[in-house]
Amino acid sequence: MNKDYEPDNQFMEKLEWQLSSEYRRANRLKSSSGKIAVPRRMVAIAVTIGILMTGVAVTKAADYIKDSWRKKIEIARVETEVELMKVHLESIREMASDIKMRVSNGLIREDEYQAMKLAVENAELDYSRSLLNLAEVKLSGDTPRNELYAPLVGGRDFVSKRLELEKKEAKLAMEQLSIQQDRVKQLVEENLVQRDEMDMIQAEIANRKMKIDKIQQRIDLRARFLSGEITAQEVEIKDRMTGAERNLQLARVQVESLMKQMDRMQALKAQGTVSHTEVMQLQYALDAAQAKLKLATLEMDVLEKLK
Amino acid sequence: MTEQQWLKIYRETVHPLYGYMAKRTGGNRELTEDIVQESYLRALGTWKRKSMPDSHVAWLKRVARNILIDYLRQKRWDKKEDLERHQDTDNQTAKDQFKSLEIFLAISSLGRKKTKIIEAFYYDGKSVKEIANTMALSERAVEGQLRRARLSLKSLLPEIKTNGEKNE
Numbered sequence: 001m002n003k004d005y006e007p008d009n010q011f012m013e014k015l016e017w018q019l020s021s022e023y024r025r026a027n028r029l030k031s032s033s034g035k036i037a038v039p040r041r042m043v044a045i046a047v048t049i050g051i052l053m054t055g056v057a058v059t060k061a062a063d064y065i066k067d068s069w070r071k072k073i074e075i076a077r078v079e080t081e082v083e084l085m086k087v088h089l090e091s092i093r094e095m096a097s098d099i100k101m102r103v104s105n106g107l108i109r110e111d112e113y114q115a116m117k118l119a120v121e122n123a124e125l126d127y128s129r130s131l132l133n134l135a136e137v138k139l140s141g142d143t144p145r146n147e148l149y150a151p152l153v154g155g156r157d158f159v160s161k162r163l164e165l166e167k168k169e170a171k172l173a174m175e176q177l178s179i180q181q182d183r184v185k186q187l188v189e190e191n192l193v194q195r196d197e198m199d200m201i202q203a204e205i206a207n208r209k210m211k212i213d214k215i216q217q218r219i220d221l222r223a224r225f226l227s228g229e230i231t232a233q234e235v236e237i238k239d240r241m242t243g244a245e246r247n248l249q250l251a252r253v254q255v256e257s258l259m260k261q262m263d264r265m266q267a268l269k270a271q272g273t274v275s276h277t278e279v280m281q282l283q284y285a286l287d288a289a290q291a292k293l294k295l296a297t298l299e300m301d302v303l304e305k306l307k
Numbered sequence: 308m309t310e311q312q313w314l315k316i317y318r319e320t321v322h323p324l325y326g327y328m329a330k331r332t333g334g335n336r337e338l339t340e341d342i343v344q345e346s347y348l349r350a351l352g353t354w355k356r357k358s359m360p361d362s363h364v365a366w367l368k369r370v371a372r373n374i375l376i377d378y379l380r381q382k383r384w385d386k387k388e389d390l391e392r393h394q395d396t397d398n399q400t401a402k403d404q405f406k407s408l409e410i411f412l413a414i415s416s417l418g419r420k421k422t423k424i425i426e427a428f429y430y431d432g433k434s435v436k437e438i439a440n441t442m443a444l445s446e447r448a449v450e451g452q453l454r455r456a457r458l459s460l461k462s463l464l465p466e467i468k469t470n471g472e473k474n475e
Contacts, residue, residue, distance in 0.1 A: 004329055004336070006322070007321060007322065007325040007343070012321060015343070016317060019313065019347055019351065020313075022351055023313050026355060102345075107342070107345040107378065108345075109377050191419045
């Protein structure tokens with residue numbers, strides 16, 4: 001064997017040491033699926049702060065009259081949430097700067113850093129939302145309310161502000177999907193992945209667009225309620241209608257996408273490149289999507305009658 | 308996965324992974340080491356989040372290959388400059404390594420089937436019969452694909468001769 005094709009001992013030892021350290025470092029980070037890892041130490045600090053705050057609030061609560069202790073405890077709870085979001089944000093910023101360094105040596109794609117940047121922006125939104133909740137709790141002394149017909153608190157409209165944050169979040173998710181779409185498009189052109197993956201991302205993008213539209217509709221409804229144009233009951237029915245319409249559209253998009261996949265799968269089955277089991281799995285998914293579509297249609301009918 | 312298991316996987320896979328990558332980089336030690344290291348870091352991140360793959364080495368090879376392709380595509384704009392630099396130098400090894408990377412990038416753009424066959428034949432040293440068995444094709448089909456792949460490579464890389472010899 002050519003010695004150029006064999007790793008040298010120094011490299012192997014160094015790499016083994018590095019992988020062992022990385023393993024231990026990764027284990028120190030509490031990680032769960034779909035969530036960004038937060039260092040255990042930071043979580044411990046945050047939890048301690050939380051416990052202390054809740055503890056202090058609970059102890060002092062006995063000295064206050066009923067309304068007062070409720071308010072104190074609620075504030076302590078939301079303050080803990082703010083602390084946790086802050087730690088989360090700092091941790092994600094740290095990870096993003098680490099990834100940026102790895103991108104600069106050309107071993108990680110730029111789009112992966114872009115995804116991390118979006119995660120930072122998401123964490124910033126979560127932090128802003130927790131600060132908003134805290135401001136509301138301090139004014140109202142009660143849990144933040146999210147109903148579209150909730151009254152103003154201290155002359156401030158917290159519901160609309162939270163909806164605006166939700167909209168920003170949905171837009172960020174769209175950006176992330178667009179990055180993925182570009183990458184998958186390139187891979188499809190190079191025959192490295194199946195066309196189906198592109199269809200799935202497109203369906204997801206359509207889904208996100210609808211979500212953004214729905215949030216905008218809710219913002220508009222809230223504005224109409226605050227201006228006195230519609231009553232609380234009308235807001236509730238219209239809001240439910242918007243949700244039901246979205247469910248219906250989503251179910252339609254999903255059924256269409258799955259039907260397209262099914263056509264392709266049948267063609268591949270005829271060529272003998274996919275198994276019967278794979279076709280059956282897709283059929284089950286299609287049946288479930290069609291059932292959802294029926295349910296969404298039914299929900300729309302009921303709401304139409306209420307209106 | 309415990310730390311012991313993780314290091315066991317590393318020790319079992321590092322030689323085949325390194326050899327696989329070194330053949331594709333033309334023995335460029337620095338690049339091979341960087342890619343091997345990055346592949347293990349990705350494995351650690353991914354395997355902890357998702358389930359472990361059936362074949363560790365196959366997963367690592369696939370990821371390493373993708374990292375190399377991404378790396379070369381990212382460097383595509385520097386290609387002309389690199390070529391000129393290597394032409395000026397007397398260092399034959401550097402020139403050969405540069406050519407190897409050029410060839411690998413060209414091979415990776417041939418389409419899935421041709422790429423798989425040509426990599427198995429030239430880099431992994433498999434015979435036509437072995438490739439035919441692995442890919443469930445006839446030997447004639449494999450030979451046909453190899454011939455067409457060589458023709459495509461000639462048009463992609465007119466300055467490099469593809470004489471059909473194996474890369475041992």
